[in-house]
Amino acid sequence: MRLHCQGLSCKINVYKIVVLKRKVEYRMFKINENYLKLPGSYLFSDIGKKVAAYTEAHPEKEIIRLGIGDVTLPLAPAVIDRLHSAVDEMAKAETFKGYAPDLGYDFLRNAIVEHDYKARGCAISADEIFVSDGAKSDSGNIVDIFADDTRIAVCDPVYPVYVDSNAMSGRTGTYHPEEEKWDRVIYMPCTKENNFCPELPKEAPDMIYLCLPNNPTGTTLTKDKLQVWVDYALKNGAVIIYDAAYEAYISSENVPHTIYECEGAAACAIEIRSFSKNAGFTGTRLGFTVIPKELKCGDVSLHSLWARRHGTKFNGAPYIIQAAGAAVYTEEGQKQTKEQIAYYMNNARVIREGLTNAGYEVFGGVDAPYIWLKTPENMKSWDFFDYLLTELNIVGTPGSGFGPSGEGYFRLTAFGSAENTIKAMERIKNGKAE
DSSP states (O other), rough: OEEEEETEEEEEEOOOOOOOOOOOOOOOOOOOOGGGGGGGSHHHHHHHHHHHHHHHHHTTTTOOOOSOOOOOOOOHHHHHHHHHHHHHHHTTTTTTSSOOTTOOOOHHHHIIIIIIIGGGTOOOOGEEEEEEEEHHHHHGGGGGOTTTOOOOEEEOOOOOOHHHHHHOOOOOOOOEEETTTTTTEEEEEOGGGGGTTOOSSSSSSSSSEEEOOOOOOOOOOOOHHHHHHHHHHHHTOOOOEOTTGGGOOOOOOTTOGGGSSSSSGGEEEEEEEEEEEHHHHTTTEEEEEEETTTEEETTTEEEHHHHHHHHOOOOHHHHHHHHHHHHHTTTHHHHHHHHHHHHHHHHHHHHHHHHHHHHHTTTSSSSEEEEEEEEEEGOOOHHHHHIIIIIIIIEOOOGGGGOGGGGTTEEESSSSSSHHHHHHHHHHHHHSSS
């Protein structure tokens, strides 16, 4: 090895090189380890993977999808017309829209108030409406404004987002796979014995999730029964997260379309709504959350907390989508979307009657687009899923994916086409795919 020094050149023969080791300390970023506690992947991701694998292996099979609650009818003509005109507005300098207002455009918020609340005698104001890109986002994000040690109560079975979003935030404790439960979650079993309606929890929760009409069971509560929950929340200092994504499907008398039809609800309830199921916006994404200013924790308004969160982490739903959403509330928009809802509820009737005639025990499908059925011969939910997929080429949703009380049950959706819905019932009746 030759060393060159300034003004000096020397040759050194090196027979041995001694390497001195020294301890090196590495610094590494940290992750949210609560994600590692989550069991498996998201329910509908598991279903998608199973269906994709089967389809790849059997490309010749015609699969009827009655699993994920995705609509199949196109957007209503009134909505499409407004979408087109809104896009045209974006092409002109004088009508171009940039960032949307944080909480939503007034034209949409005012339409929501007039049709969804004022028309039902509810004193909700436009500035209590927070427009978003959908109910799923709001259901998962609403936990941001609550304390880390908040104790939640959920129906069992339940829409997975409620529990999973709290698990991600570290509120649910330890997951016990043998019981399929988290030890800090209060479960309210919804079974055949209680008509799939939750009973007041024995332990006092801080936050209560109610989805009515219910996903996945398709059941609902009368106004008097919902009032019991409002009174309970007020008495126990709890807040109700009320998911009303399916209210447009209610046809029974004395079933409230909003929790604010109940006395005192504005002081204890947050309501989350969606345009996905009532107007087919699953692909265009639009929803809203209602937080009355009356709802407080001590002297702190939850409205102000959510406004801060919303303004910081969300840039607003696109103008063209909000314009389309407002078209839902026009005379033509209401007429056309109600026709679509009737179409899906006719599918629900076909499924109910088809399953009943085939000997299945069936629930739901009256005030909701979901049918909840008992699996035959005490078959496990995922085993029944495999049977329907491989033998009848029908996709549904295993009840156990919604919670331990869903084991032995199965959910079918009415959001398929009328043709496929009829075909699926024929396959179930005949016990074969063709």
